[in-house]
Amino acid sequence: MKASISYIEQKFQEFNHLCFEGKLPPIPIRLSNARNALGSFRCKRTRDLLGRVHYSDPCLSISTRYDIDETLLEDTLLHEMIHYYIMINGLKDSSAHGPVFRSMMDEINTRYGRHITISHRRTASEVASDRLRKPHVLCVARLSSGAMALVVCARSRVFDIYDELPRRYLIKESHWYWSKDPYFNRFPNSITAKLYRVEAAELAEHLKGAIELECDGRTMRPKR
Numbered sequence: 405m406k407a408s409i410s411y412i413e414q415k416f417q418e419f420n421h422l423c424f425e426g427k428l429p430p431i432p433i434r435l436s437n438a439r440n441a442l443g444s445f446r447c448k449r450t451r452d453l454l455g456r457v458h459y460s461d462p463c464l465s466i467s468t469r470y471d472i473d474e475t476l477l478e479d480t481l482l483h484e485m486i487h488y489y490i491m492i493n494g495l496k497d498s499s500a501h502g503p504v505f506r507s508m509m510d511e512i513n514t515r516y517g518r519h520i521t522i523s524h525r526r527t528a529s530e531v532a533s534d535r536l537r538k539p540h541v542l543c544v545a546r547l548s549s550g551a552m553a554l555v556v557c558a559r560s561r562v563f564d565i566y567d568e569l570p571r572r573y574l575i576k577e578s579h580w581y582w583s584k585d586p587y588f589n590r591f592p593n594s595i596t597a598k599l600y601r602v603e604a605a606e607l608a609e610h611l612k613g614a615i616e617l618e619c620d621g622r623t624m625r626p627k628r
């Protein structure tokens with residue numbers, strides 16, 4: 405999904421009460437098209453005559469560049485909210501993601517089953533691409549051995565793979581699907597009919613939102 409301002413504002417309130425004891429004041433929220441960060445938190449930092457640091461004008465932004473799943477969006481917001489909490493409480497940390505940040509992150513992750521990360525070692529586009537909702541055409545096959553396997557097809561090779569599969573494998577049963585489930589991102593976008601073994605229960609879980617297709621070898625359309 406892609407965030408909207410109203411969605412983020414609503415989540416902000418929800419998480420504020422759930423994880424921050426409602427202590428975070430409302431904050432301006434912006435949408436961005438950032439490539440390198442799914443979210444960011446900014447504020448002005450000024451020093452007074454005595455050298456004390458003051459923070460002001462906080463702003464939280466969320467990138468809508470990538471179509472990501474909801475939990476990643478929520479975890480991204482929570483990450484930025486931790487920065488906000490640290491700022492408004494004037495907590496000292498050794499770096500942006502120092503021990504104070506990490507201990508808050510770990511606590512929220514443990515208490516609420518979240519998966520907030522410090523993603524500085526990976527770029528946002530890498531994080532997002534794992535969870536990106538992009539369309540896949542795939543064939544799911546039950547082999548004669550009983551094992552389940554699948555191939556995610558490159559768009560230009562769907563019909564070649566359709567023809568080739570029964571020649572390469574002993575297939576008991578096969579079904580074609582269109583799915584945007586990010587689970588399928590992990591399989592190569594195949595140009596040949598190479599099946600990958602999958603665990604049946606796991607597969608069934610990720611086929612829930614899929615659209616079954618019917619194929620006659622020349623066209624493919626949603627099954628009626």
Ligand SMILES: [Zn+2]
Pocket residue numbers: 483487500501
């Ligand atoms: Zn951060």
